[in-house]
Amino acid sequence: MYTQLKNDIIQASKDIGIDKIGFATAEPFTHLKESLEEQKAAGHTTGFEHPNIDERLNLDLIFDTPRSIISIALAYPTKLTKKSTSVPGERRGSFARASWGTDYHDILKDRLNKLIEVIQEKATTNDEITFKPMVDTGELIDVAVAQRAGLGFIGKNGLLITEEYGSYVYLGEIITNIPFEPDTPIESKCGDCTKCIELCPTTALLGDGRMNGKKCLSYQTQTKDMMPLEYRSKIRTIIYGCDICQQVCPYNKGKDFHLHDEMEPDPDIVNPLLVPLLTISNRDFKETFGPLAGSWRGKKPIQRNAIIALANARQKSALPHLLELIEKDPRPVIRGTAVWASGELAPKDPSELITFLTDFKEKETEPEVLIELNYVLEKLNS
Incomplete structure (x- = not known):
C-alpha cells in the first residue's frame, strides 16, 4: 500500500515544483551526537541552531510515533539573468545567492504544505496520518536528513551536494507516521579535493564537513554587534552571506538553474547601491528587502556591512556620508563602524579628518566607538 503511495508522491512532487525528493527512516541521528557536543564545547556554534541537541537527533522527542522523513530539495539560480543598473562612481554590495528572490523559507513551506495535501488526498489508510513540516528553523539537521534520504552527500564544506544541482539547493523535510520504504543514503564523494577548505578566507572549515561557525563569513555578516x-576586509563588498565554499566546489561548476519564478532576483535589490543603504528608513528597508531571506536580522547588520563594503570598495566619495553617520546616528555599532571606515577612506592629507574625529571623541561615551576612534586616530597620526 505504501509503495504505491510513495510512487504517487514522487510523481506529484514534480507537478508542484519540487526538484528532488527522498525518503528516510525516522531512526535517531545518534551518530551525530558526539560531534555536536564537541562543536558546542569548542565554541564553534553560532546560536542560530536549535539549542537542544537531543531534540535535533531524536525524533521521538518532537513528534508522536515518527516512522519516516520525507526530504525535499529545490534548486536555486546562481547567475543573474540581467545586470544591475550602472550608476557612475557608486559601488554596489551583494547578497549571497541563497538570499535571492523570495525568502526560501516561504517557498519551501508552500511546497511542503502542497505535498502534505497530496499525501492526504492519495492515502487510502483508515488510520490517522500526521505530519510535521520544517525548514532550517526546525529541530532537525537538514543536510543529515537529506543525506539519509539519498538526495546527495555531505561535502567537506558541510553542505548537501546533489548530482544534478550541486549544493545550490534549499532543503526541507516532513516527519510523518507513515512507514515509507527508505531510500539509500549517499556517501561522500569529495575524495581528495580540499578546495573549499583551502579557499575559505577565514579557515572556518575544519576538513570533515564541520566548521567553526563563528569564523564563517556568512555568520559574521548576520551578527548585530x-x-x-579581522573579518572586515574579508567580506569585501558582500553585505549578506558568503558563497565562496560553493563557488570553488567542482560539483558546482556550470550549475545554474532557473526553475522557480519566485527565486528570480531583481539585480538592483540583490546588488544594491551602498550609499543609499546608510540612511534607509525602516519602511523602505522592509518594502525593498523584506521579501529576501537576508533581511531576517533587520536593517542594522546590512547597514553595518554596507559601511564596511564602502571602505573595502575604496569609494572615497562616501566619506561625507560616513562623517554624518558618526555625528548623527544613535546606534554605537553604526557610529563605530563608520569611524573605522572613515579611516580606511582618509584623504592623503588627513588633518581635517583627524580634527573631526578628535573633537568627536570628546563627546563620545560608548566603549565600542571609543575603541575605533583610538584605533583610527593612532593610524592617521602615525
Missing part, C-alpha cells in the same frame, strides 16, 4: 577587525 561590531564585526571583529
Whole structure:
C-alpha cells in the first residue's frame, strides 16, 4: 500500500515544483551526537541552531510515533539573468545567492504544505496520518536528513551536494507516521579535493564537513554587534552571506538553474547601491528587502556591512556620508563602524579628518566607538 503511495508522491512532487525528493527512516541521528557536543564545547556554534541537541537527533522527542522523513530539495539560480543598473562612481554590495528572490523559507513551506495535501488526498489508510513540516528553523539537521534520504552527500564544506544541482539547493523535510520504504543514503564523494577548505578566507572549515561557525563569513555578516577587525576586509563588498565554499566546489561548476519564478532576483535589490543603504528608513528597508531571506536580522547588520563594503570598495566619495553617520546616528555599532571606515577612506592629507574625529571623541561615551576612534586616530597620526 505504501509503495504505491510513495510512487504517487514522487510523481506529484514534480507537478508542484519540487526538484528532488527522498525518503528516510525516522531512526535517531545518534551518530551525530558526539560531534555536536564537541562543536558546542569548542565554541564553534553560532546560536542560530536549535539549542537542544537531543531534540535535533531524536525524533521521538518532537513528534508522536515518527516512522519516516520525507526530504525535499529545490534548486536555486546562481547567475543573474540581467545586470544591475550602472550608476557612475557608486559601488554596489551583494547578497549571497541563497538570499535571492523570495525568502526560501516561504517557498519551501508552500511546497511542503502542497505535498502534505497530496499525501492526504492519495492515502487510502483508515488510520490517522500526521505530519510535521520544517525548514532550517526546525529541530532537525537538514543536510543529515537529506543525506539519509539519498538526495546527495555531505561535502567537506558541510553542505548537501546533489548530482544534478550541486549544493545550490534549499532543503526541507516532513516527519510523518507513515512507514515509507527508505531510500539509500549517499556517501561522500569529495575524495581528495580540499578546495573549499583551502579557499575559505577565514579557515572556518575544519576538513570533515564541520566548521567553526563563528569564523564563517556568512555568520559574521548576520551578527548585530561590531564585526571583529579581522573579518572586515574579508567580506569585501558582500553585505549578506558568503558563497565562496560553493563557488570553488567542482560539483558546482556550470550549475545554474532557473526553475522557480519566485527565486528570480531583481539585480538592483540583490546588488544594491551602498550609499543609499546608510540612511534607509525602516519602511523602505522592509518594502525593498523584506521579501529576501537576508533581511531576517533587520536593517542594522546590512547597514553595518554596507559601511564596511564602502571602505573595502575604496569609494572615497562616501566619506561625507560616513562623517554624518558618526555625528548623527544613535546606534554605537553604526557610529563605530563608520569611524573605522572613515579611516580606511582618509584623504592623503588627513588633518581635517583627524580634527573631526578628535573633537568627536570628546563627546563620545560608548566603549565600542571609543575603541575605533583610538584605533583610527593612532593610524592617521602615525
